[in-house]
Amino acid sequence: MRSARSRPALLAGPYGHPFHPILVTVPIGAWVTSLVFDVASHVVHRPGFLTHSSEWLIAVGVIGALLAAMVGFLDLFAIPSGTPAFRTGLVHTTLNLLVTAAYVINFLWRYGDHTSGTGVGIGRLVLSALSVAVLGVSGFLGGKLAYRYGVRVADEATQAEGFTPHGTRRSPPTSA
Numbered sequence: 001m002r003s004a005r006s007r008p009a010l011l012a013g014p015y016g017h018p019f020h021p022i023l024v025t026v027p028i029g030a031w032v033t034s035l036v037f038d039v040a041s042h043v044v045h046r047p048g049f050l051t052h053s054s055e056w057l058i059a060v061g062v063i064g065a066l067l068a069a070m071v072g073f074l075d076l077f078a079i080p081s082g083t084p085a086f087r088t089g090l091v092h093t094t095l096n097l098l099v100t101a102a103y104v105i106n107f108l109w110r111y112g113d114h115t116s117g118t119g120v121g122i123g124r125l126v127l128s129a130l131s132v133a134v135l136g137v138s139g140f141l142g143g144k145l146a147y148r149y150g151v152r153v154a155d156e157a158t159q160a161e162g163f164t165p166h167g168t169r170r171s172p173p174t175s176a
Contacts, residue, residue, distance in 0.1 A: 018152040020072045024142070026064030030057045031103060031135060035128045041119035048117040051110070058107045058128075065100045072096070075152050085149040088141055095138035102131045 034057035041047035041054070076093055079086040106127050110120070120128075145151040 018071070018075055020068055020075050020152075021142075021146065023064065023068035023071060024139075027061040027068060027100075028135065028139070030061035030064060031099075031128070032132060034058050034061065035125075035132050038120040038125045038128050042125075046117065047119045051118070051120050054120060054128075055107065055110045058103050058110070062100060062103050062107065065096065065103070069093075069096065069100070079151055085145060085151055088145055088149070089151070092138050092141040092145060095134055095141070099131050099135045099138065102127060102134075106131070 034054040037050040037054040037057065041050040044050065072093065076086075076089045079089050106124060109127075110124055146153055
């Protein structure tokens with residue numbers, strides 16, 4: 001994992017505490033909530049406030065996704081190419097870019113349409129639902145990168161500290 005440590009931590013976050021997983025909570029939360037509002041707009045009596053809120057949650061999610069993507073690219077390029085982790089990272093990145101593009105389209109499709117006071121159109125709702133589904137697949141792959149491959153999380157010696165019984169001292173890892 002030497003190559004993963006050699007990337008600048010200033011923008012991507014220090015090794016073991018990357019910024020990307022923190023930043024992705026913004027688009028995920030905004031987009032899932034916008035889908036909930038879309039569905040709710042078909043249930044309540046006066047749905048205008050929900051359709052308006054959903055529109056702006058999509059915009060907040062797009063901005064958050066662009067910020068998360070910037071540091072995510074730094075994390076991706078810290079992975080040695082030709083590895084299973086790098087291939088997984090490329091699929092994860094591609095899916096996230098597609099989802100972000102879908103939400104940009106969704107926002108433009110909705111922009112200013114909340115003034116009608118009606119529920120979100122079925123096409124927009126379906127696009128949101130499909131986008132959240134693809135986002136879930138991408139999130140699964142992001143979890144695989146962190147939890148299975150340990151990308152930007154910690155090397156084995158650092159991870160071992162968490163499994164050493166309290167009071168037992170381990171010798172520090174030697175640098176090669």
